[in-house]
Amino acid sequence: MKAPRYWFDGSRPPLHARALARIYGAASRLRLKFVRPRKVSKPVLVIGNLIAGGSGKTPLTIAVVARLQAAGWTPGVASRGYGRDDAGTPRWVEPVTDPKLAGDEPVLVAARTGARVRVDADRVAAAKALIAAGCDIVVCDDGLQHYRLRRDVEIEVIDGVRRYGNGLLIPAGPMRELATRSADVDFRVLNTGSATDVAAEFGEWPMRLETGQALPLVGGRALPLSRFAGQRVHAVAGIGDPERFFATLRSHGIAVVPHAFADHHRYTAEDLRFGSDLPVLMTEKDAVKCMRFAGERHYSVPVSGELPEAFWIALLDRLTKLR
Structure with missing residues (x-):
């Protein structure tokens, strides 16, 4: 689905979209009242964003998994596998898996990292499967809004150009959750697309995408x-x-x-x-x-997410304490 222009161009959303956004917000708040987070036996690191659509999550996921591997961890990646056929069937993902069965991003992550990748609508079950397969940390790709799985570290990825658009909830705006949710995450990564240090001044770590x-x-x-x-x-x-x-x-x-x-x-x-x-x-x-x-x-x-070394030091220090 292409994003409506009014999400990002400053124009006023139509009345029906604003009405539906209020319903969406109420339903989200009601859902959270009944969610009971489940903890698994290994650390869980969640990467996600607050807006619908891409912001650079997959390049960051690949970069995080690679850095964890270099630091001696055995990460596994849990994903819903957006848009795949037979979404109710859990599946191990290999570089040669048909994207129709696993989703495009999980196949790409498997190909780029060599890590174990599990797609499952139930992230708790996916995390347990990865741990049973020998992984000592679970990385959730696009999991900020999946509250059933208790997380130890959250990373929000922000599009450096579009940011939060008009700041309104779906469908009046691009927000899955209100921007105030950003204050609760552990790290905020700004996908600048190019080298910059400006983001660090606002508590955001700059990520540039290096083209191969x-x-x-x-x-x-x-x-x-x-x-x-x-x-x-x-x-x-x-x-x-x-x-x-x-x-x-x-x-x-x-x-x-x-x-x-x-x-x-x-x-x-x-x-x-x-x-x-x-x-x-x-x-x-x-x-x-x-x-x-x-x-x-x-x-x-291909593109690779490049971040300041200070970011990796801070992230690995946080994870080492959990280990």
Whole structure:
């Protein structure tokens, strides 16, 4: 679903959206009264955001898992697996798992980290399965609003451009919870998209997305993005904010022919037929869903979340005390 313009452009939401937002807020408050958090035997670290749509959770999840592995932990990742078929069936996720069965983001996390990944609508059950499989810490991808699983550390990811939009609850605005919820989290990470230290002044840790080489989906070798500078390419993005990806390519001198799809879009071969024989560059999350019908002109452009070393020191210190 594409976000309504009034979420972020300052215009007034329609009356019906504001009425539904009040109902949504009341239902959320009522639900919280009946939730009884369940504790598991190992630490739980939750990564999420307060708005609907993407904000950079997956790059941060991958970065956190990699840093935990380097520090001697054995992390496992629990996810609902948004948009997958047969959502009621728990499943172990491998890099070769069909995204239709596991969700695009869990497959990407499994491929990038090599960690155990479990998708389950019941996060408590997913956490217990990961612990039984030998994991000594559970990382929940997109789990801030899943209160049944008791968490030890919470990290909120904030989009550095859109932030909280108009600050209103769904569907009048992008908020899953009110912005006051941010005061309760342990770490706030601002996805700036580029290097900056401004966020730290406001209690937010800046995260920049470092772009890697373009990886061919079929054969061939990795190419630096500079190889595409000065030429036109088809750019494909089915993420929360496609324009962020297009802007990244333009910053490398690439002439972008943009093709924006809805977040978590399920691709078919027809979606990638653009009528011209140009290279096609897409995000990693899109690439895992296009492998079956990709051609030699199709490339994935990976990104890595880079944060100040002080952030990692603070996070690992907090987790070491839990250990």
